[in-house]
Structures are given as structure tokens and as C-alpha cells.
Amino acid sequence: MKKAFVNKKYCVACGCCLTTCKMGAITIPRGVYAVIDDVKCIGCGMCAKKCPASAITIKETATDE
Amino acid sequence: MNKSKKWYDYLWIFSAIYLVLGFFNILFAWLGMICFITPLMIAIIKGNKAYCNKYCGRGQLFSLLGGRFGLSRKKDMPKWMRSPYFRYGFLIFFLTMFGIMIWNTYLVFVGADLKQVVTLFWAFKLPWHWAYHGTLFAPWVAQFAFGFYSVMLTSTLIGFITMILFKPRSWCVYCPMGTMTQMVCKIKSHNKEN
Numbered sequence: 001m002k003k004a005f006v007n008k009k010y011c012v013a014c015g016c017c018l019t020t021c022k023m024g025a026i027t028i029p030r031g032v033y034a035v036i037d038d039v040k041c042i043g044c045g046m047c048a049k050k051c052p053a054s055a056i057t058i059k060e061t062a063t064d065e
Numbered sequence: 066m067n068k069s070k071k072w073y074d075y076l077w078i079f080s081a082i083y084l085v086l087g088f089f090n091i092l093f094a095w096l097g098m099i100c101f102i103t104p105l106m107i108a109i110i111k112g113n114k115a116y117c118n119k120y121c122g123r124g125q126l127f128s129l130l131g132g133r134f135g136l137s138r139k140k141d142m143p144k145w146m147r148s149p150y151f152r153y154g155f156l157i158f159f160l161t162m163f164g165i166m167i168w169n170t171y172l173v174f175v176g177a178d179l180k181q182v183v184t185l186f187w188a189f190k191l192p193w194h195w196a197y198h199g200t201l202f203a204p205w206v207a208q209f210a211f212g213f214y215s216v217m218l219t220s221t222l223i224g225f226i227t228m229i230l231f232k233p234r235s236w237c238v239y240c241p242m243g244t245m246t247q248m249v250c251k252i253k254s255h256n257k258e259n
């Protein structure tokens with residue numbers, strides 16, 4: 001399954017990804033960086049396209065979960 | 066997205082009006098202090114980036130122009146521009162220039178002549194006397210307004226250029242306010258964990 005991953009080093013916590021995610025899978029706890037909820041994320045990649053810091057990558061996760 | 070619009074989704078209107086007002090009366094520049102104080106207060110008191118995430122009119126304006134109006138190539142920014150070195154470096158540069166602007170305000174406060182210019186990109190001086198009609202306040206109030214408006218206009222233009230070249234909200238990557246509020250949030254969050 002595909003999921004979104006945030007590179008903490010590059011995330012600026014701007015929140016462009018927040019409103020983009022239809023699944024409501026993204027939060028920015030305490031304004032530090034974006035956190036993806038693996039359960040909600042469907043790996044659509046919308047957030048990665050929007051992210052100005054290009055901090056999000058969509059990766060295949062282990063299928064046996 | 067089916068989410069209904071909230072009141073704060075329209076704050077971009079104020080950001081647009083702000084830039085226009087500076088062409089008529091420079092003293093309106095003082096209103097820009099709201100965009101400096103509010104995000105820092107939210108970060109310091111609440112410990113989050115709600116300002117960037119919800120209320121920032123400038124971010125919304127770039128989203129709108131680069132997104133719906135299609136004024137953006139929507140390409141990745143070069144890696145060096147997204148790096149923490151560049152972000153923190155730009156913050157230091159920005160704060161230094163801000164300090165010089167405050168110093169110039171001080172000089173007028175102690176008697177130097179008011180300079181009715183708006184300085185673009187910290188280098189090009191544009192005559193701007195047509196937006197100054199004398200002031201009820203002391204001349205330094207107007208000097209600060211000219212300086213502050215220069216900062217706001219310059220940063221908007223830089224943001225506009227990177228919006229066109231890269232992604233709509235590229236400015237947010239190296240925005241000094243964004244960097245500062247994230248720094249405050251990181252420190253606060255770190256303190257809480259220990």
C-alpha cells in the first residue's frame with residue numbers, strides 16, 4: 001500500500017498539505033512538522049504535489065501489514 | 066474538497082488591500098505589524114502554527130494566484146533553497162535589514178530628515194512622496210511606515226517571483242515569520258517533552 005512520508009528536516013509546518021488532504025490524515029501537532037496518520041492516508045499524493053518544501057514522498061509500505 | 070469555507074479563508078482580501086493602501090497613504094503600513102505580532106503571539110502563547118495553517122492572508126493569496134489563477138509552474142524548488150541553511154540564513158539577513166530599518170527610524174527620531182522613498186529588494190529606491198500627506202504624528206512614525214512598507218512590498222514581490230517559478234506557496238518555505246514561528250514551536254515542544 002502507498003503512504004505519505006514527511007521529511008522532518010524539510011517540513012516548515014506551513015500547512016499547505018493540511019487542507020489538501022481529503023482524508024483528513026494530516027495534522028501539525030505543536031506547529032513543529034506535519035504528521036501523517038497511516039490509518040487514514042490512502043497514498044493519493046495530493047499533499048506531496050502541494051508541499052512547497054517538497055517534504056512529502058509517497059512510498060510503498062510493506063504489504064503484509 | 067467539500068469543506069465549507071470559514072471566515073478566515075478570506076483573509077487574503079486584507080493582504081491584497083494592504084498593498085494597495087500603501088500607494089495612497091503610507092501610514093497604513095503600520096497595519097502590517099499585525100502580520101508580525103499575531104503569528105509570534107500565537108506561537109509563544111499557544112505553541113502552534115495556527116497562523117500559517119489557517120489565518121495567513123499572504124499564504125492564501127499565493128495559493129489562490131498560483132493555484133486557481135494558474136500563475137505558477139508548480140515545479141519543485143531547488144534543494145538548496147529548501148535547505149535549513151538557506152531558511153535560517155534568509156531569516157538572519159531579513160532581521161539584519163529589519164534592524165537597519167529600525168535604526169533609520171531612530172535617526173529620524175533624533176532629527177535626521179525624513180526620506181519619502183520605498184526601497185525595493187533592499188536596494189532600489191523609488192520616490193513615494195505621493196503617498197505622504199504630512200502627518201499628525203512625529204516624522205519618525207512616517208519613516209517607519211516607509212521602511213516597513215518597503216519590507217512588505219519587497220517580500221511580496223520575492224514571494225510572487227518564487228510562486229511563478231516554483232510552487233504557489235514557495236514563499237512559505239523561507240518566510241521569516243514562518244521560520245521564526247516554527248523555531249518557537251520547536252523550542253516549546255522540546256521543553257514540554259523533557
Ligand code: SF4
Nearest residue numbers: 011012014015017051
Ligand atoms: S506542506 Fe510540506 S512543508 Fe508544509 S506542513 Fe505540509 S509537509 Fe510540511
Ligand code: SF4
Nearest residue numbers: 021041042044045047
Ligand atoms: S497521500 Fe493523500 S491521503 Fe495521504 S496524507 Fe497525502 S493527501 Fe492525505
Ligand code: SF4
Nearest residue numbers: 117121124237240243
Ligand atoms: S510561512 Fe509566512 S507566508 Fe506562509 S503562511 Fe506562514 S506566515 Fe504566512
